[in-house]
Amino acid sequence: MKLNGNTIFITGGGSGIGRALAEALHQRGNKVVIGGRRRAQLDEVITANPGMEAVEIDMTDPVSIDRVAQHLIATYPALNVLINNAGGMLPDDAAGRIDDALLLSTVTTNFIGPVRLSSALVEHLKSRDDAVIAYTSSVLAFVPLALTAVYSATKAAVHSYVLSQRFMLRDHNVRVLEIAPPWVRTDLMNSREAEQAMPLDAFISETLAVLGSDADEVLVDGAKLFRANPGAGEHDLVNGFNAQMVPVLSQR
Numbered sequence: 001m002k003l004n005g006n007t008i009f010i011t012g013g014g015s016g017i018g019r020a021l022a023e024a025l026h027q028r029g030n031k032v033v034i035g036g037r038r039r040a041q042l043d044e045v046i047t048a049n050p051g052m053e054a055v056e057i058d059m060t061d062p063v064s065i066d067r068v069a070q071h072l073i074a075t076y077p078a079l080n081v082l083i084n085n086a087g088g089m090l091p092d093d094a095a096g097r098i099d100d101a102l103l104l105s106t107v108t109t110n111f112i113g114p115v116r117l118s119s120a121l122v123e124h125l126k127s128r129d130d131a132v133i134a135y136t137s138s139v140l141a142f143v144p145l146a147l148t149a150v151y152s153a154t155k156a157a158v159h160s161y162v163l164s165q166r167f168m169l170r171d172h173n174v175r176v177l178e179i180a181p182p183w184v185r186t187d188l189m190n191s192r193e194a195e196q197a198m199p200l201d202a203f204i205s206e207t208l209a210v211l212g213s214d215a216d217e218v219l220v221d222g223a224k225l226f227r228a229n230p231g232a233g234e235h236d237l238v239n240g241f242n243a244q245m246v247p248v249l250s251q252r
């Protein structure tokens with residue numbers, strides 16, 4: 001996608017990857033509007049970045065999503081880029097009983113919400129030049145982390161939806177991109193200090209370089225091994241990955 005001159009709405013822009021991406025795009029001459037639930041986080045980011053704007057949105061609430069979509073179209077008619085980045089990740093136990101509240105909130109936040117938001121904005125985006133719908137999925141879309149089985153499944157669902165939506169929009173001048181980060185140092189799963197995780201600034205600069213290319217999948221180098229899921233031979237990759245990661249994460 002082009003990296004300047006856009007009007008961008010990015011969810012989860014109050015922290016982590018969303019905030020860093022919002023700031024990088026703001027600095028490159030885009031009009032950036034961030035969304036999230038926590039007003040204080042949003043205010044902190046827009047105060048630090050004059051010209052950036054914010055709206056409160058709850059990705060689990062269809063009424064909130066529709067209200068924000070209508071507000072965006074009315075207030076920012078130039079809106080041409082949606083980045084569905086908000087997400088939540090909690091550990092679960094697929095060998096036991098999955099907490100129903102965790103199940104519903106994870107699926108709603110990570111999958112249903114982004115589908116609802118892109119549905120609410122897609123007709124508007126079809127009318128714009130250089131339109132983009134991007135989703136932050138995860139390398140766990142390709143290789144699940146067994147300690148976060150529900151989360152991993154939501155990201156696989158996002159990946160699948162991206163493939164379908166990209167095909168269906170192929171003649172509409174709306175590009176559908178997937179940003180699939182590896183483990184990055186953010187508040188997600190308290191990973192800010194995790195040494196094995198990628199530093200946020202390195203992730204953002206590598207991501208922007210790919211985002212500015214023709215690639216539909218935005219993968220930093222550290223994500224490519226996961227993407228190279230070997231089809232029917234995936235069990236070795238999945239089991240090897242989890243044999244390595246589960247002991248590390250269980251100690252945290």
Ligand SMILES: NC(=O)c1ccc[n+]([C@@H]2O[C@H](COP(=O)([O-])OP(=O)(O)OC[C@H]3O[C@@H](n4cnc5c(N)ncnc54)[C@H](OP(=O)(O)O)[C@@H]3O)[C@@H](O)[C@H]2O)c1
Nearest residue numbers: 012015016017036037038058059086087138183184186188
């Ligand atoms: N960090 C990683 O290792 C990693 C790896 C792969 C993929 N990802 C993905 O990257 C995205 C950003 O995560 P992050 O690492 O930057 O973690 P983060 O700092 O915790 O960001 C998550 C953001 O999502 C927002 N959010 C959560 N639930 C929401 C809801 N119901 N409605 C609206 N906004 C909501 C949060 O804002 P509020 O709480 O204010 O609503 C927060 O700003 C997520 O989709 C995550 O799955 C992260």
